[in-house]
Amino acid sequence: MVNYAAQGDYMLLGVIGDPIAHSKSPAMHLAALAALGIQGTYVPLHIRPAGLDDAIQAMRALGFRGMNVTIPHKVEVMKYLDEIDAAALRIGAVNTIVNDNGKLTGYNTDGIGYVRSLKDEACPELQGKHIVVLGAGGAARGIIDALIEESPDRISIVNRTRDKAGALAEEWISRGDLRGYGEEEAEAVLQHAEIIINTTSVGMHPQIGAIPIPAAHIPQGIVVSDLIYNPLQTELLRQSELRQCIVHGGLGMFVNQGAYALEYWTGVAAPLQVMRAAVLDSFTNNST
């Protein structure tokens, strides 16, 4: 890694999205910059779809070193960049931009951030495991792309719309044992799951009582992970804990996607604990 931070330039960073007011990224990255002793800032920028092109041009003109990209711009932004990393290209979405003297490169740190968090916090070894992923949307793509790199035995994708799960499995079938299923097949597939990962929005605030699969279908003692971090403990994780499972919430993914982005921008290891504490702190101060 090039240690960009050591060059001493004031480091301009930010996040573009619509809406953006409730983003926890500024609090997390400002805490990280302070902990690393890097002079710089990280600002939330409310950019509507019609202003995306101008915003990316402005990034060059103003000398922003890096930008995070969030909903609804992760796909659209790709056409304004000079280069796109291979994983981001496969996933079809960018959440991090690095500016090297006017040349903009897009990355996707969501999937790799998620996998680093899952391994650190819940399941150090993914090789040879049967992983069941609930959902087949944008978030599932990023996560499955990164999971494949860990050589699991099989990834079963279960989705409300069966065809979407089948299409995703088929797209990447040359990379591993991937299979797509509909909800009616979920019970049989889940019986053999060693890890269940929820990528759907079922159970997210304010629908905190909702659960993406019946609790009775969760095998005892396996690893259950939920990308949702609001609430920190979803109904899926609560029910899984009652079944003696190892549970893993979405906070770690959020922190680690930010950590990878910061590492791309600065060239130095991100202060994970400081970042996690800053996000938890901003939850306490503003729980929406």
Ligand code: ATR
């Ligand atoms: P994201 O980028 O967060 O993945 P997305 O691309 O819109 O968002 O995908 C949402 C995923 O959650 C999809 O797999 C969706 O299922 P469908 O493909 O059938 O739409 C799933 N999902 C959303 N709401 C759901 C619900 N109420 N029940 C089951 N699945 C749901």
